[in-house]
Amino acid sequence: xxxxxxxxxxxxxxxxxxxxxxxxxxxxxxxxxxxxxxxxxxxxxxxxxxxxxxxxxxxxxxxxxxxxxxxxxxxxxxxxxxxxxxxxxxxxxxxxxxxxxxxxxxxxxxxxxxxxxxxxxxxxxxxxxxxxxxxxxxxxxxxxxxxxxxxxxxxxxxxxxxxxxxxxxxxxxxxxxxxxxxxxxxxxxxxxxxxxxxxxxxxxxxxxxxxxxxxxxxxxxxxxxxxxxxxxxxxxx
Numbered sequence: 045x046x047x048x049x050x051x052x053x054x055x056x057x058x059x060x061x062x063x064x065x066x067x068x069x070x071x072x073x074x075x076x077x078x079x080x081x082x083x084x085x086x087x088x089x090x091x092x093x094x095x096x097x098x099x100x101x102x103x104x105x106x107x108x109x110x111x112x113x114x115x116x117x118x119x120x121x122x123x124x125x126x127x128x129x130x131x132x133x134x135x136x137x138x139x140x141x142x143x144x145x146x147x148x149x150x151x152x153x154x155x156x157x158x159x160x161x162x163x164x165x166x167x168x169x170x171x172x173x174x175x176x177x178x179x180x181x182x183x184x185x186x187x188x189x190x191x192x193x194x195x196x197x198x199x200x201x202x203x204x205x206x207x208x209x210x211x212x213x214x215x216x217x218x219x220x221x222x223x224x225x226x227x228x229x230x231x232x233x234x235x236x237x238x239x240x241x242x243x244x245x246x247x248x249x250x251x252x253x254x255x256x257x258x259x260x261x262x263x264x265x266x267x268x269x270x271x272x273x274x275x276x277x278x279x280x281x
Contacts, residue, residue: 045160045177045178045191045195045204045207045208046149046158046159046160046172046177046178046197047177047195047196047197047198047199047200047201047203047204048197048198048233049200049201049232049233050158050201050230050231050232050233050235051082051149051150051158051160051229051230051231052201052204052205052208052228052229052230052231053071053082053084053147053149053228053229053230054205054208054209054211054212054226054227054228054229055069055070055071055084055226055227056070056212056216056222056223056224056225056226057069057070057224057225057226057227058221058222058223059089060220060221061089065221067225068089069227070084070085070086070092070227071083071084071085071227071229071240072096073229073238073240074103074150075236075237075238076109077109077153077236078152078153078236079109079110079150079152079153079236080150080151080152080231080235080236080237080238081113081116081148081149081150081151081152081238082147082148082149082150082229082231082238083096083099083120083146083147083148084146084147084148084181084229085144085145085146085147085181086143086144086145086146086181086182087142087143087144087145087165087182088135088140088142088143088144090131091124091127091128091131091135091142091143091144092144094127094130094131095120095123095124095126095127095144095146096123098123098126098127099119099120099123102119102122102123103119109152109153110152111152111153111154112152112154112155113148113149113150113151113152113155113159113161114159114161114171115152116148116150116152117148117161117163117169120146120148120163121163121167121168121169122167124144124146124163124165124167125166125167127142127144128142128144128165128166128167142165143165144165145162145163145164145165145181145182146162146163146181147160147161147162147163147179147181148160148161148163149161149231150231150238151231151233151234151236153236157233158231158233158234159171159172160172160179162179162181174197175197176192177195177196177197177199178191178195180211182222183215183219183221183222184215186211186214186215186217186218186219187210187211187212187214187215188211189214190207190210190211190214191207191208191211194207194210195207195208201230201232205228205230208228209226209248209251210255212226213251213252213255224243224244224245224248225242225243225244225245226242226243227240227241227242227243228240228241228242228243
């Protein structure tokens with residue numbers, strides 16, 4: 045999520061492969077002076093690990109760090125294309141799709157503000173806009189309605205974090221391949237410093253219980269004249 049005061053990123057850690065489930069990080073942070081970014085991925089873990097290894101190698105070989113974030117995006121996109129070229133056919137023969145979607149956010153010394161990009165498996169990318177100040181990858185459909193209704197570019201970082209967590213909660217409730225622990229990355233504009241916080245289920249149990257109760261209470265408070273009218277029109281016992 046990109047709001048006026050900075051960036052908020054949230055990733056779960058569940059990896060599903062057939063009937064097996066493991067826990068692994070899906071977000072990484074890269075910082076070097078006034079150059080700060082995070083990278084989050086969804087899709088095949090093997091493709092992610094290989095592309096990230098290549099990207100780290102490219103960063104280590106730099107004489108000068110990227111001065112703008114889009115240049116780091118282009119560099120990672122090159123590695124995504126490289127992995128697709130190397131492994132795409134073999135994956136297809138095994139019945140797998142090359143489905144590595146990525147999010148990169150941060151701010152470099154030459155950027156006038158913080159940035160957020162979505163990178164597709166083909167290596168092309170788009171930048172987030174103020175009208176829709178977020179991108180979601182992976183299991184995105186369950187949390188999207190809440191994000192669309194509650195998140196705005198003018199929202200504070202605190203509100204964005206709350207909305208992001210509740211979108212995760214909606215996803216976790218309905219999807220079997222999303223669950224705790226979660227990693228949260230926060231960035232204050234102009235700080236060039238990423239912070240990361242890790243939450244387990246027990247850390248957020250009170251918030252989850254509160255939200256479940258408020259949803260049920262809100263349904264009871266929903267205007268009901270239309271529902272009563274519909275029920276009165278039907279056959280009566």
